[in-house]
Amino acid sequence: MNEAPRENTGLIVVLLVMTAATGIVDAVSYLGLGHIFAANMTGNIVLMGFRLGGASGISLTKSVIALFCFMLGAVVGGRMGRRLTPRQSRISGLLAEAVLLFVAAAFSLNVAMLNAVVASMAIAMGLRTAIVRKLGVADLTTTVLTLTIAGLAADSTLAGDNNPRWRRRCAGVVSMLAGAAAGAALLRFSLTVPLLVGGAIATVCAFMTLRRTDP
16 A cells, blocks of 8 residues: 555655754754753653752753743644644744744854743744644654654564554654754754754745645
8 A cells, every 4th residue: 555645745755854853953952952852842851850850960941941832832833723724734834933943043142042942942843743743644743753663663564563654654763863963963063053954944844835735
């Protein structure tokens, strides 16, 4: 069976590219902003627990900001998903994400504004996660891989299944890996550069979606 129907191929490509963008964003947040995540809220909850348990080198403040701003973004994304068509919500969400990442890049030029960088990134990731969740594309949440990796194993031949959507699942893992590696490399230049790249990726994906005729 074809894993990606022709009419959905463009959407799959956009979601894979945005998965790579998540890798860039989390490289910035974890490596550049002091061990927090802008997209992976499971990671933030665990980090908050570590800090409450006495671990050092973890900012409880930044983790809390990321968590609540992610939820704020998800509220906005949820409202967009209910008020707009799927195509409109994708385009609007991607453009909003681009703007928020560009704003985060501007804030990153001032070391006194790093909490604002965290907030802008987390709002962007929460908004995107809510919109992608509404689309319901299996194995491509674009922000987390836990269920994707579990699916690869649980639905594999070794587990007695027939490896459904294995190409898409593997592509998602590779996209996130590539994005994280790119983000780590771009951080060598500055905190701003990978954020600009992330914003540019979201902008390109918005225009890719705009040119398609899917509903």
